[in-house]
Amino acid sequence: MNDVIVAMENINKSFPGVKALDNVKFELRSGEVMALLGENGAGKSTLMKILSGVYTRDSGTMSIFGKEYEDLTPKQAQEVGVAIIHQELNMCKHLSVAENMFLGREKRGKLILKNTEMEEEAKRILDDLKIDINPKQAVGELPVSKQQMVEIAKALSINAKILIMDEPTSALTAKEIEELFRIIRKLKENGCGIVYISHRLEELQHIVDRVTIMRDGQYITSMNFADTTMDQIITNMVGREIKEKFPRVECKKGKKVFEVKNLNAGRMVRNVAFSVYEGEIVGFAGLMGAGRTETTRAIFGVDAKESGEFYLDGKEIKINCPMDAIRAGVVLAPEDRKKDGLCTKLSIRDNLTLPNLDLVCNKLQVVDNRKEKELCDKAVEDLKIKTPNVEIDAGNLSGGNQQKVVVGKWLARDSRVVIFDEPTRGIDVGAKVEIYNLMNKLKKQGIAVVFVSSEMPEVMGIADRIIVMCDGRITGEVMAETASQNEILTLATSFENKMIKDN
Amino acid sequence: MNGNKKNPLKQVLAIRGMGATLTAFAGLIMIYLAFGLINSTVFTGQNIMNLLRSMSKYLLIGIAQSYVLITGNIDLSIGSMVGMSAMIAATLMTLGVNPILAIVITLICCLAVGVVNGFLVGKFKLPPFIATLGTMFVTRGIAYMVNGNRNTDAIATGVGKETADNFQNFFYYGTTLGIYNTFWIAIVVFLIFFFLLSKTRTGRHIYAIGSNVDAAKLSGVNVVATTTKAYLVSAICSCIVGLILCAQAGMGNMEAGNMYEMYGVAAGVIGGVSPLGGTGMLLGTLAGASVWQTLENGLNMVGAQVGIQRIVIGIIVVFAVLLDVVVRTGQIGKKNKNAK
Numbered sequence: 101m102n103d104v105i106v107a108m109e110n111i112n113k114s115f116p117g118v119k120a121l122d123n124v125k126f127e128l129r130s131g132e133v134m135a136l137l138g139e140n141g142a143g144k145s146t147l148m149k150i151l152s153g154v155y156t157r158d159s160g161t162m163s164i165f166g167k168e169y170e171d172l173t174p175k176q177a178q179e180v181g182v183a184i185i186h187q188e189l190n191m192c193k194h195l196s197v198a199e200n201m202f203l204g205r206e207k208r209g210k211l212i213l214k215n216t217e218m219e220e221e222a223k224r225i226l227d228d229l230k231i232d233i234n235p236k237q238a239v240g241e242l243p244v245s246k247q248q249m250v251e252i253a254k255a256l257s258i259n260a261k262i263l264i265m266d267e268p269t270s271a272l273t274a275k276e277i278e279e280l281f282r283i284i285r286k287l288k289e290n291g292c293g294i295v296y297i298s299h300r301l302e303e304l305q306h307i308v309d310r311v312t313i314m315r316d317g318q319y320i321t322s323m324n325f326a327d328t329t330m331d332q333i334i335t336n337m338v339g340r341e342i343k344e345k346f347p348r349v350e351c352k353k354g355k356k357v358f359e360v361k362n363l364n365a366g367r368m369v370r371n372v373a374f375s376v377y378e379g380e381i382v383g384f385a386g387l388m389g390a391g392r393t394e395t396t397r398a399i400f401g402v403d404a405k406e407s408g409e410f411y412l413d414g415k416e417i418k419i420n421c422p423m424d425a426i427r428a429g430v431v432l433a434p435e436d437r438k439k440d441g442l443c444t445k446l447s448i449r450d451n452l453t454l455p456n457l458d459l460v461c462n463k464l465q466v467v468d469n470r471k472e473k474e475l476c477d478k479a480v481e482d483l484k485i486k487t488p489n490v491e492i493d494a495g496n497l498s499g500g501n502q503q504k505v506v507v508g509k510w511l512a513r514d515s516r517v518v519i520f521d522e523p524t525r526g527i528d529v530g531a532k533v534e535i536y537n538l539m540n541k542l543k544k545q546g547i548a549v550v551f552v553s554s555e556m557p558e559v560m561g562i563a564d565r566i567i568v569m570c571d572g573r574i575t576g577e578v579m580a581e582t583a584s585q586n587e588i589l590t591l592a593t594s595f596e597n598k599m600i601k602d603n
Numbered sequence: 604m605n606g607n608k609k610n611p612l613k614q615v616l617a618i619r620g621m622g623a624t625l626t627a628f629a630g631l632i633m634i635y636l637a638f639g640l641i642n643s644t645v646f647t648g649q650n651i652m653n654l655l656r657s658m659s660k661y662l663l664i665g666i667a668q669s670y671v672l673i674t675g676n677i678d679l680s681i682g683s684m685v686g687m688s689a690m691i692a693a694t695l696m697t698l699g700v701n702p703i704l705a706i707v708i709t710l711i712c713c714l715a716v717g718v719v720n721g722f723l724v725g726k727f728k729l730p731p732f733i734a735t736l737g738t739m740f741v742t743r744g745i746a747y748m749v750n751g752n753r754n755t756d757a758i759a760t761g762v763g764k765e766t767a768d769n770f771q772n773f774f775y776y777g778t779t780l781g782i783y784n785t786f787w788i789a790i791v792v793f794l795i796f797f798f799l800l801s802k803t804r805t806g807r808h809i810y811a812i813g814s815n816v817d818a819a820k821l822s823g824v825n826v827v828a829t830t831t832k833a834y835l836v837s838a839i840c841s842c843i844v845g846l847i848l849c850a851q852a853g854m855g856n857m858e859a860g861n862m863y864e865m866y867g868v869a870a871g872v873i874g875g876v877s878p879l880g881g882t883g884m885l886l887g888t889l890a891g892a893s894v895w896q897t898l899e900n901g902l903n904m905v906g907a908q909v910g911i912q913r914i915v916i917g918i919i920v921v922f923a924v925l926l927d928v929v930v931r932t933g934q935i936g937k938k939n940k941n942a943k
Contacts (some may be wrong), residue, residue, distance in 0.1 A: 174821055175823055178823075190815065190817060190818040191810045191815065191818050192810070192814035192815045192818050192819060193814060193815065193881075194810060194813070194814040194881035194883065195807075195810055195811060195814055195881075199807060199810075199811075200818075203807070203811055203819065203822040203823075203824065204808075204819070204822035204823030204824045205823060206804045206807055207824075208803070208804055211802075211803060212802045212803065213802055213803060213804060213807060306651060390758070588826050
């Protein structure tokens with residue numbers, strides 16, 4: 101058995117309001133690829149950020165190459181030999197490959213940089229890995245896969261022995277994945293330990309030796325990959341009981357309200373088609389990056405799309421920009437409240453009336469204060485927005501109340517379809533229930549509700565029908581009452597099998 | 604991909620910012636020839652001399668602003684530093700201080716402004732537009748106060764006619780090898796800072812923090828020091844331009860250098876320096892300053908009014924950036940699909 105090169109024990113880490121890691125342990129041996137698995141928010145990234153010095157732990161011990169370490173800075177971690185290859189690549193895209201690889205530790209004579217020498221060494225490292233990249237090329241001109249290779253080469257050039265790869269294959273094609281795996285195998289032979297974080301379970305068999313599974317900030321288990329099955333892994337990933345209670349309302353399913361056909365918008369929205377009926381809430385489940393947010397944005401007309409047909413109450417509607425969607429009665433409460441949902445520095449009143457100025461203005465486009473007040477008072481009352489008055493900055497409200505303002509913007513109009521993208525993210529339990537009740541209320545009024553959420557229990561508890569997406573495609577549809585978490589997660593991780601497709 | 608090696612032209616074009624630089628130089632030649640054909644005095648030796656001298660100031664200002672722009676920041680205090688430099692140098696000399704000592708003191712004052720800029724932006728993370736807007740007002744205020752809210756007398760009244768002439772000749776009126784000294788000063792400064800930016804670690808770090816400050820920091824680049832160095836280069840160049848203006852007038856003018864920070868942006872941007880940071884080279888700035896001055900000179904020669912000159916410069920700046928955007932993305936005004 102190979103030496104243990106990383107041993108983390110009893111790691112605890114809290115962020116305000118969340119216990120991100122709870123007594124987690126982790127072990128990595130030299131010459132192995134360890135898959136670190138878990139759903140979004142299981143604490144994988146947090147744990148790896150502690151190992152690479154980005155975060156500091158609250159308590160627990162960490163030893164690397166048998167030596168105990170207190171809190172590390174990213175630079176110290178690098179010196180010890182830990183390198184992390186981020187999901188969103190961290191490179192200076194204007195600089196060349198060699199320049200990036202030697203950034204911060206350039207070779208130089210007395211004054212002048214030894215460019216040729218650095219380029220040669222970069223070339224040597226790249227050749228070693230059999231990567232065909234010209235070290236003089238600007239990183240920004242390379243395809244993402246090659247940029248990733250450069251990051252790996254950079255890590256090796258600083259003699260990293262512990263490589264953390266966060267979703268390294270998400271942006272790669274089959275051929276490129278092949279290439280990456282070849283390099284990973286080579287690193288393994290050289291005695292590097294590799295932590296491999298991925299949601300693409302079907303890839304694991306090609307590369308992984310052991311797996312560690314985390315769930316809700318806790319260490320669940322670790323085992324040899326060969327001794328386990330995919331079902332076992334998935335069960336361990338989701339195996340929580342649903343604790344919270346969800347207020348479900350039964351309605352009679354009515355006529356079809358909204359239908360989307362043949363929606364395509366880039367890689368993240370491919371051939372999406374679904375319909376929503378009166379009196380039902382349709383949930384969208386999937387892992388982060390599955391293309392759900394992109395789908396909602398494409399429907400709402402925010403991002404350009406290649407194709408797509410929309411039918412509202414049987415009539416075709418054209419949506420080319422958000423204004424089209426709003427006029428037709430299809431509205432979106434976006435994922436990122438602070439960025440896309442609200443003008444945080446404007447008052448609640450300003451926010452509520454922003455998309456409804458056509459309703460509250462008179463013929464001369466002057467705002468009618470009386471109508472505006474009516475509209476705001478109604479929204480505050482209907483949605484139970486907790487605020488002393490509507491002149492307070494929207495940014496000062498709690499998350500739940502902010503969410504209510506976002507929704508309130510749309511309810512003043514007679515909307516037919518309301519799309520909620522992660523409406524409960526970052527808000528407390530009580531406020532969550534109010535949001536659920538709000539969705540139920542819309543459902544009872546016959547408004548079609550689309551509910552996107554990454555939290556499986558809440559989708560299963562609130563939605564009537566669940567559409568699962570993975571990698572830009574709809575991979576399945578289940579009825580909430582009969583579906584199991586395992587079933588949904590299996591659908592959510594059914595990536596196209598790139599490894600075989602290429603042959 | 605490795606075909607680059609075989610094609611020398613491609614290899615040259617692959618150098619950061621070379622494309623825009625070559626475009627600007629091509630534009631320069633065309634503009635020069637066009638005006639020359641309209642009015643042949645454009646080609647006379649005296650005009651070329653004047654052109655090189657007027658271009659020199661803008662080159663220095665362009666270098667100042669380009670360094671800061673490449674780090675992804677901006678320096679609005681350049682013009683005020685020019686004014687302060689001219690006023691401090693002139694005031695000291697009217698008081699009889701030896702010119703060399705006066706220059707040293709002036710330089711120290713400008714460097715102090717550079718350090719303040721660097722710390723406000725690098726260390727305290729103020730938006731550079733605001734931080735240097737502040738120092739712009741303060742520095743201009745100092746320029747006013749140096750001599751009690753009025754322009755200085757002729758420097759000859761303090762240091763004597765001979766010393767004053769020497770000072771003025773050194774920076775402005777004298778020639779070496781038949782070309783005005785101003786040009787030689789600008790070229791020496793240009794070469795030093797060209798070298799610093801393209802061949803040294805500091806230069807590399809300046810590009811890196813302009814390209815991706817987080818990646819640079821995670822790679823161990825000292826962001827505060829690098830930012831400050833860029834502002835110091837800006838301060839040094841501004842100081843020299845102030846001295847040139849002082850020598851030109853033979854006195855200190857409180858309003859000297861007004862708007863120069865924007866001229867610096869124009870020179871840099873015409874030459875392909877991106878205001879978003881990370882790209883551009885000083886050769887481009889040289890081309891940019893030359894295009895601009897050739898244009899101004901040519902328009903003067905054909906009798907165009909100042910108003911026309913300004914309008915043309917404005918159009919050229921916008922056009923240069925638009926061209927850059929079109930070349931890079933291959934499209935105009937289309938929404939970037941991969942924006943998210």
